[in-house]
Amino acid sequence: MKILLRRLAYVATFDTEDRELTDADILIDGPRIAAIGHDLPAGDVERVIDGTGLLALPGLINAHQHLFQASLRTLPPLERSGMPRFLDLQNELVLRRWQEGRFRAADIGAIARAALAESVLGGVTTVADQHTVFPGEEPEPYVEAVIEAAAEVGVRLHAGRGSVTFSRTRGGMIDDVFAEPVDAVLRHAEHLIATHHDPEPYAMTRIVLAPSGVVSDVPEMFRAFADLAAAHPGVRLHTHLHHHEDTRLAQARFGTSPWRILNEHGFTGDRLWVAHGVTPPPEEIAEYAAAGIGVAHIPAADLKLGWGLAPVRRYLDAGVTLGFGTTGSMTNDGANLLGDLRLAALAHRAPRTEPEEWPTARELLAMATRGSAACLGRPDLGSLAVGQAADISCWDLTTVDRAGAHDPLAALLFTGLSDIAALVLVNGIPVVEGGKVTRVDVAAAAREVRALSVADVAGRR
Numbered sequence: 001m002k003i004l005l006r007r008l009a010y011v012a013t014f015d016t017e018d019r020e021l022t023d024a025d026i027l028i029d030g031p032r033i034a035a036i037g038h039d040l041p042a043g044d045v046e047r048v049i050d051g052t053g054l055l056a057l058p059g060l061i062n063a064h065q066h067l068f069q070a071s072l073r074t075l076p077p078l079e080r081s082g083m084p085r086f087l088d089l090q091n092e093l094v095l096r097r098w099q100e101g102r103f104r105a106a107d108i109g110a111i112a113r114a115a116l117a118e119s120v121l122g123g124v125t126t127v128a129d130q131h132t133v134f135p136g137e138e139p140e141p142y143v144e145a146v147i148e149a150a151a152e153v154g155v156r157l158h159a160g161r162g163s164v165t166f167s168r169t170r171g172g173m174i175d176d177v178f179a180e181p182v183d184a185v186l187r188h189a190e191h192l193i194a195t196h197h198d199p200e201p202y203a204m205t206r207i208v209l210a211p212s213g214v215v216s217d218v219p220e221m222f223r224a225f226a227d228l229a230a231a232h233p234g235v236r237l238h239t240h241l242h243h244h245e246d247t248r249l250a251q252a253r254f255g256t257s258p259w260r261i262l263n264e265h266g267f268t269g270d271r272l273w274v275a276h277g278v279t280p281p282p283e284e285i286a287e288y289a290a291a292g293i294g295v296a297h298i299p300a301a302d303l304k305l306g307w308g309l310a311p312v313r314r315y316l317d318a319g320v321t322l323g324f325g326t327t328g329s330m331t332n333d334g335a336n337l338l339g340d341l342r343l344a345a346l347a348h349r350a351p352r353t354e355p356e357e358w359p360t361a362r363e364l365l366a367m368a369t370r371g372s373a374a375c376l377g378r379p380d381l382g383s384l385a386v387g388q389a390a391d392i393s394c395w396d397l398t399t400v401d402r403a404g405a406h407d408p409l410a411a412l413l414f415t416g417l418s419d420i421a422a423l424v425l426v427n428g429i430p431v432v433e434g435g436k437v438t439r440v441d442v443a444a445a446a447r448e449v450r451a452l453s454v455a456d457v458a459g460r461r
């Protein structure tokens with residue numbers, strides 16, 4: 001289908017030249033952008049969408065999510081809590097739900113549907129999910145359920161097959177019921193790649209091999225995943241690196257940095273991106289750049305857990321690829337990427353820093369678009385240019401909170417009342433129009449998650 005977005009008030013392309021255009025058109029042909037310019041001829045287009053008053057950006061890319069946590073938001077014990085208590089409560093609640101038959105694949109699909117609907121409403125067009133909890137001997141098809149939910153909503157998904165292979169009785173932080181043998185994880189990962197992974201441009205589904213991290217996995221898991229990824233184009237590696245517990249426990253268990261363990265076991269190179277990177281030893285930052293890994297900045301969870309902020313300016317200065325993510329909803333209650341960009345824009349203005357070090361609105365939006373795309377290995381995403389995927393998110397610049405704003409991109413981050421996108425397209429298909437999700441019933445999706453969550457809430461009051 002050919003669609004013409006006509007007379008967009010402002011287009012920020014985040015292309016190689018950082019072009020920004022006013023009063024511009026975007027022509028979409030099938031899944032790709034066919035032209036960007038002024039007064040493009042409508043020709044044989046099937047649909048013209050009025051872009052008056054809209055700011056258009058490349059669709060935002062959430063480079064780190066745990067969708068299953070979206071029904072475990074604002075748990076009172078976690079309002080002021082570090083990571084050990086968060087993991088204990090995750091263990092307890094997921095185990096209870098599973099024992100009560102409320103952690104079935106269909107439940108995870110319902111939760112993902114709601115969280116993905118929330119994501120597209122916020123202008124997110126691609127989500128990298130990491131599902132890490134597979135209770136029992138014969139785990140349910142949780143990743144498959146998330147893939148199905150993403151297809152229903154129309155959002156692009158990089159589905160992470162997570163793992164826990166180093167559990168509590170061996171000295172880890174996660175209950176044994178969630179631990180799996182390396183072989184079993186590999187078999188399922190191979191099945192997912194064979195069944196769902198699409199290495200082609202404009203792919204809607206890719207598989208990511210995403211162990212929990214050095215804290216919760218045995219080193220053999222990293223090696224096995226690295227070898228598997230090497231055999232499949234477009235299959236990437238993802239894990240947690242250098243949050244406080246990761247740094248601390250790697251030191252206790254291996255006497256070294258978790259980055260050294262990952263490196264020794266093949267988890268490196270430009271196939272890898274990591275989440276958090278809050279507490280890297282300063283000398284490692286140049287190694288990340290040289291290795292070509294990406295780092296997803298997750299400021300909301302890093303702040304909520306009391307970890308502080310990742311050294312974003314030092315990463316940028318060193319040439320490290322930086323993406324942006326929300327992580328799951330037990331450590332960041334929402335999935336509002338734009339809200340987290342605003343938080344980052346302000347939180348990095350800490351005392352004893354110079355204003356020139358603070359990330360700009362454009363730098364942060366670049367992380368959440370082409371930066372995250374680079375993390376995911378998607379040169380076809382993250383910018384608006386001819387041949388790129390038609391993943392386009394538009395916000396209304398005529399809202400009352402943006403009246404008087406002088407810079408549309410800064411207005412998107414710093415005003416804040418109108419975070420819901422007016423129009424979102426993924427692969428040229430409108431998934432949000434008029435500020436409403438087009439393909440799923442959002443109220444019904446929310447109702448399902450409320451029903452799943454109510455027993456936990458009752459139990460904790």
Ligand SMILES: [Zn+2]
Nearest residue numbers: 240275327328
């Ligand atoms: Zn995470």
